[in-house]
Amino acid sequence: MPAAIGRSTGTPQIVGIYCPNYCVEDHVADRQVAVEDIAHSSETAHTGIKSFVSGRLALELYATIKSDPASDDPRLREAHIVLDDASDDAHLTVDEAEETVGQLLGLAADLQRLIRTARLHNQHTAEVAA
Numbered sequence: 383m384p385a386a387i388g389r390s391t392g393t394p395q396i397v398g399i400y401c402p403n404y405c406v407e408d409h410v411a412d413r414q415v416a417v418e419d420i421a422h423s424s425e426t427a428h429t430g431i432k433s434f435v436s437g438r439l440a441l442e443l444y445a446t447i448k449s450d451p452a453s454d455d456p457r458l459r460e461a462h463i464v465l466d467d468a469s470d471d472a473h474l475t476v477d478e479a480e481e482t483v484g485q486l487l488g489l490a491a492d493l494q495r496l497i498r499t500a501r502l503h504n505q506h507t508a509e510v511a512a
């Protein structure tokens with residue numbers, strides 16, 4: 383893949399780099415000062431949860447594959463998952479990301495139990511009022 387390298391004031395050099403198949407970055411448009419500054423990232427998966435009070439998204443979660451081939455940290459050099467809630471980033475190895483999926487599935491099961499309880503409570507309240 384071509385990549386543009388050089389300070390923003392000069393003419394960039396176009397160099398050929400290895401780009402992993404998940405990468406969707408345009409490394410020519412996103413010029414870096416040095417080859418070591420190039421990082422790769424995938425398309426982002428996203429979900430947003432809207433509040434009926436504000437009508438706006440109250441919670442957001444983004445998930446992206448990233449890798450930084452010149453990092454000192456071997457976990458950042460490997461393809462890893464970044465979960466981003468729009469305020470902070472959680473960098474996860476693929477094993478940690480799998481554990482996180484288990485946590486989220488547990489949360490989904492707990493949420494379904496809470497929904498059933500709330501629905502039963504609302505039905506009971508409506509029956510008492512009738």
Ligand SMILES: [Zn+2]
Nearest residue numbers: 401405407422
């Ligand atoms: Zn790339």
